[in-house]
Amino acid sequence: MREAPERPAAAVPVPTAPAATATAALRARRMLAVAAMLGSGLCNQTGAAVGALAFPVLGPVGVVATRQYVAALALLAVGRPRLRSFTWHQWWPVLLLAADFGTMNLSLYTAVDRIGLGLAVTLEFLGPLAVALAGSRRRLDAGCAVLAAAGVVVLMRPRPSADYTGMALGLVAACCWAAYILLNRVVGRRVPGVQGSAAAATLSALAFLPVGAVVAVRHPPTAGAVLCAAAAGVLSSAVPYLADLLTLRRVPAQTFGLFMSVNPVLAAVVGWIVLGQGLGGPEWTVIAAVVAANALSIATTRG
Template sequence: MSADVLERTAARPRSGRSLAAGLATMVGSAASNQVGAAVGAHAFGVIGPAGVVAVRQFVAAAVLLPVARPNLRRFTWAQWWPTLLLGLVFATMNLSLYTAVDRIGLGLAVTLEFLGPLAVALAGSRTRLDLACAVGAGAGVYVLVLPGGSSDWFGIGSGLLAAVCWAAYILLNRMLGARLPGLQAPAAATTVSALMYLPVVVALVLRGSWSWTAVAFAVGAGVLSSVVPYACDLVALRTVPPQFFGVVMSVHPVFAALAGLVLLGEVLAAHEWTGIAVVVAVNVVAVVAHRARSL
């Protein structure tokens, strides 16, 4: 969600009932996002994580372009270069996340990715509380992963790369929110990302490495993980203060673990649930503390 949308929605009056409805919508958005990731995982065996990401990017572009209608011919270089970088971030973030999901499971992958926005929230802070949050996040990840000789380091590394990309997404989106109106930046960046995955689609078609069932799963991932969250977050942010957005985002690892359990049969060990709980709690504390200091 672009920074200008957050700022505009922050100024609007909110009733208790509309706030509750907005929060419920955001929780539904998070659930849809993680269910979509689990649905997409069912296509990994046929078209692989790259194929699922390709289809998801085309679905997202097909929705965002008609809504935002960016005039690409009038983009200046100051608008284009962060847009191109954001497109690269989209392409890398989704592929690294789905690669991690394929290797280490949905709950662990999303929790590692979640370190990205947490790092942005803690970056540049010098307070003892934020230092404690950073240490707590590290401890939570250690408990979650319990690194050893049998650890899938490539999968863990893919999840951490997704976290770096998510942090970059936040920073680039803030920059583009001041340079492009509305949703033009994510629409243009999603289009760039979709074009980057065009060779993947061509290769899958030429090799015959696809099936309509796998494509349907990938389209479902695009709808549930891109279209539905986009619409829900846009509606919810009209009534929910921006600071709550970060707090509600904390449910993503929990929903990812539940979606993995129900839809993929991924049973987490006790230490993994403990690690997820620690990372989620640290994020809530960091967001609330940051908001309190800014008032």
């Protein structure tokens, strides 16, 4: 009996050169986006930690003033706002955003001085989390809000070493960050490009000019302190801003928001390495609760 001829094996599809090139380009863009997001977070928290090194000389107010100057110069170079063409319809949200800029940074840096970088950033992160959860009607998001609130209750539990002023300032920074998100939406709709953010940063820097002068008279700055404060402006404002612009062109906003949830962890690690600010079990529990609430809410959101 003759054996039946063997059937030829199914051909394995081989990607064509254009398809392979497109796949490689997509992977490269994704890797670049991940690197940009990680770099943005690390720069932001490292800048805050480096700025904290200048607290003994300049204090939080002096560091914030210097940071505002540097941020204004960076955003002016990028945005180049045409201030004379602004209408009152455009000016009022820009003015509110300028006030929010200064208040947010001042409350955050003062909180960092009192309770440490990791906990201050964790409390501040409740702001964008609240904005994300406020408009939701899902039970899961309500559970995420309860999880984050439980973490804050653990952090603010009564104990002899608790710094309630620092915690309150961290919550003020959270409210300011929430307002920053909402105001940026209004400014983005009414002012073209990044002119609105550049104008707000400039106004905030001008408001801090007399503050910086008073700090310089009362506490003569050293070259090292000024360098640390200026580095905070570059690392925490200019670099993250440009990195975020690059990232949002390559990844969905949902992915970007999910990655932002690692900022409290990065802040805790950077605070430990740069400033020697160690955290105990309860503090790490709070950070884990806030990060988990944010990540779970964003990861399960559609659209």
